[in-house]
Amino acid sequence: MLLVLCWSLVSVCWATIEAHPFPDDELRSRYHSLISELRCPQCLNTNLAGSDAMIALDLRREVHRMLLAGHSDNQIRTFLFERYGDFVLYRPRVTSRTILLWATPALLLCLGAFVFWRVVGAGVDRQRTPRKPGEAARLQRLLNDR
DSSP: OHHHHHHHHHHHHHOOOOOOOOSSHHHHHHHHHHHHHBBOSSSSSOBTTTOOSHHHHHHHHHHHHHHHTTOOHHHHHHHHHHHHOGGGBSSOOOOTTTHHHHHHHHHHHHHHHHHHHHHHHHHHHHHTOOOOTTHHHHHHHHHHHO
């Protein structure tokens, strides 16, 4: 029984709590904002705040150190971008390499609007086709004969 109790305490001892002291709340909020918008280079679709990878721990420490050193948010983003590339940013910068990424949603929206306009417009055009003078009476006779 004592062995089971000791074994359960071992897992508690290995748990880590990451605490970064800040002199004011403004730096703390900037820190949390940055680590939630920066992506972990090792993990797929996980930000620095939610990742347990060692590199995420190192990057959180680096962001903390840079904030305390007086760096701006853009300087921190630029530092990480230069080191890890576009992948570390959830919102990549608009460059010649990423323009297609940014333009694709607008292009798809325009394409969808064009297709919708053509489908709905074609239906409206068919309803407005002019009839010949005796055609309405002939159609009515056909309907009455049934």
